[in-house]
Amino acid sequence: MDFLQQHSLKKLNTFGLDCKAAYFVCVKSVADLRYAINKNNKQHPIFILGGGSNILLTQQIIPNLVIQNGIKGIEIVEETSDYAVVAVGGGENWHQFVLWCVRKGLGGVENLSLIPGTVGASPIQNIGAYGVELKDVFLKLHAVELSSGNVEEFLLADCQFGYRDSIFKQALKGKFLISKVFFQLSKQHNINISYGAISDELAKKNIIKPSIKAVSDAVIAIRQSKLPDPAQLGNAGSFFKNPEISIAHFDQLKLQFPNIISFPISEEKVKVPAGWLIEQCGWKGKRIGNTGAYEKQALVLVNYGNATGQEIWALAIQIAESVKEKFDIIITPEVNVL
Ligand code: FAD
Numbered sequence: 001m002d003f004l005q006q007h008s009l010k011k012l013n014t015f016g017l018d019c020k021a022a023y024f025v026c027v028k029s030v031a032d033l034r035y036a037i038n039k040n041n042k043q044h045p046i047f048i049l050g051g052g053s054n055i056l057l058t059q060q061i062i063p064n065l066v067i068q069n070g071i072k073g074i075e076i077v078e079e080t081s082d083y084a085v086v087a088v089g090g091g092e093n094w095h096q097f098v099l100w101c102v103r104k105g106l107g108g109v110e111n112l113s114l115i116p117g118t119v120g121a122s123p124i125q126n127i128g129a130y131g132v133e134l135k136d137v138f139l140k141l142h143a144v145e146l147s148s149g150n151v152e153e154f155l156l157a158d159c160q161f162g163y164r165d166s167i168f169k170q171a172l173k174g175k176f177l178i179s180k181v182f183f184q185l186s187k188q189h190n191i192n193i194s195y196g197a198i199s200d201e202l203a204k205k206n207i208i209k210p211s212i213k214a215v216s217d218a219v220i221a222i223r224q225s226k227l228p229d230p231a232q233l234g235n236a237g238s239f240f241k242n243p244e245i246s247i248a249h250f251d252q253l254k255l256q257f258p259n260i261i262s263f264p265i266s267e268e269k270v271k272v273p274a275g276w277l278i279e280q281c282g283w284k285g286k287r288i289g290n291t292g293a294y295e296k297q298a299l300v301l302v303n304y305g306n307a308t309g310q311e312i313w314a315l316a317i318q319i320a321e322s323v324k325e326k327f328d329i330i331i332t333p334e335v336n337v338l
């Protein structure tokens with residue numbers, strides 16, 4: 001285990017921002033992590049890094065000890081004819097884990113194909129896509145408390161999962177490293193193609209009774225058609241969350257903007273796609289210096305090469321202000337800003 005100083009994070013964040021960690025270490029086990037915690041001896045605040053696909057680094061040097069989660073391992077720990085419980089090291093790559101499940105015939109995560117990042121970060125914002133969220137397959141997790149090095153277990157109810165939210169983004173923010181996640185996956189597949197784009201993609205291929213592999217392939221194709229590949233164009237996926245507004249507010253907006261889109265979420269509220277709001281404000285495909293809103297998905301802010309985190313943050317603020325002015329809606333970042 002190497003303790004590094006002034007370590008470049010450029011290749012470790014998907015925006016490709018040129019930023020350094022004052023102190024850096026990659027841990028491959030809970031024992032490594034405890035060693036690093038003891039060695040640090042509360043000298044420097046700790047920041048946990050996974051795949052760097054949901055962070056915006058706005059400082060040239062992060063004064064923290066950045067601990068990269070490299071804890072690996074995928075293991076079936078319980079199995080019946082209906083389901084399998086799989087324990088996965090937090091440092092495993094999420095998409096590789098999904099592909100492993102598809103190969104093994106274990107269903108439940110296929111709609112979450114091609115989401116970048118690590119398994120350990122997946123509970124942080126309860127990752128979601130195409131009608132499925134992490135909480136739908138989540139059983140429990142193990143996390144190491146950074147102040148003590150103790151391992152604690154969190155069950156589903158303890159995690160307080162919400163839309164792009166969990167206790168690890170709220171009361172316990174920055175306090176734990178998620179070292180292992182346990183998933184309950186099904187052998188009797190419950191195919192979910194409720195999200196329109198998936199059924200359209202399957203229809204294109206004349207697939208009537210899709211397998212989990214067919215759903216995974218369809219999700220991959222949809223994502224590749226509209227989201228930029230971070231290896232080609234720096235980005236962190238959706239920059240903002242989709243805002244929830246009251247039905248009264250929505251009805252009022254509908255009079256002025258008859259094409260406005262919404263998704264029902266409760267008796268009182270609807271969700272409005274932030275991408276639509278941002279596009280209506282004229283940002284889609286617009287470039288300001290080295291940054292801009294992606295041409296095929298306005299919710300995705302991109303780095304055209306040499307942008308700084310400050311520039312991207314300045315653009316995000318401008319975008320949020322224009323949405324507030326036009327629609328009286330506050331959009332908040334999904335990305336973790338440092
Ligand atoms: P990082 O970016 O490294 O970290 C994110 C946050 O989690 C930080 O606050 C970090 O401190 C904390 N953290 C990371 N690992 C741990 C750990 N083990 N223990 C404790 N804290 C930790 N997200 C979706 O939900 N749905 C999508 O469809 C989606 N699509 C995306 C598409 C693209 C092209 C990109 C670039 C991103 C997308 N995202 C999506 C966002 C991102 O992939 C997820 O949020 C992912 O879970 C982040 O994982 P990461 O390992 O890269 O986390």
Ligand code: EPU
Nearest residue numbers: 129130131237238240241242273275276279296297298299
């Ligand atoms: N839209 C526009 N203009 C745009 C972008 C979108 O009008 O520039 C419209 C679309 O036409 C569609 C609606 O907005 O009617 C929703 O768009 P899309 O299906 O692309 O999904 P999204 O709401 O923009 C969310 C998640 C994504 C997730 C997809 C698929 C959030 C913040 N984002 O995007 O997650 O992959 O749904 O489920 O909830 C992420 O979190 O990083 C992420 C990429």
